[in-house]
Amino acid sequence: MKIIAINASPRGMQGNTGRLLDEVLAGVVASGGQTEVLLLKSLEVRPCVACDLCHKTGICNIPDDYEGIKEQLLAADGFILASPNYIYSVTAQLKALLDRLNGVIHCQSMEGKYAALVETSGGGEDQEVLDYMARSVNLLGATAVGGVGSPVAGFRAFPDEEALYARARNLGAELCACIREKRRFPEQEAFHAAFRARMTGLVDFMQEQWVFEREWWAKKRAQ
């Protein structure tokens, strides 16, 4: 079982988010999963330029690391999004990646994959950022199994760190369990059904231009 973790902190694994992510990864490994961390700070993912080429060809033409990251995510059984709270949202690094995944969203290509979420903040609003990341996971077609978030409490410490780390390790184990069991989440399934209808409607509307996505959905419907 392969799990890709995207760490969107500019501080990498040495930062608060990286330290909390490490505990989730320990939970994955203890459950028999294989992990790989992609540090967005060491990769180049430029902002989307809205050229629509991904909708027409299935490939983004911007010459950076995006296509490689996309392929790694598509080949994984599950993934983890990890970001600090930057102004009540994720970092610009993660937002750029999410924007670039717009074609994946239109095709709902992450259907059947499970994801976990990791967030840290200076002072709070952790759930708000975790909710944003969960929605992003659902937009990709994947299922969010849960998240762990915390404010920091001084230098290299979290409040009630032991309990937080236990929850983080449990989240990693849950991610693996959900993948093994193909666990059902009825509320998210309802969202996926409605959003899939919206995406197929959009692609039908744009079918003259968005050739790749038209053919993608034609193949999916024929299956």
Ligand SMILES: Cc1cc2nc3c(=O)[nH]c(=O)nc-3n(C[C@H](O)[C@H](O)[C@H](O)COP(=O)(O)O)c2cc1C
């Ligand atoms: C540009 C920037 C924006 C931030 N915005 C917020 C914020 O809106 N709310 C908050 O509680 N913390 C905010 N923080 C603090 C970080 O979320 C917090 O220090 C986090 O744990 C950093 O994680 P890292 O060490 O993994 O990078 C911000 C930090 C930076 C650098």
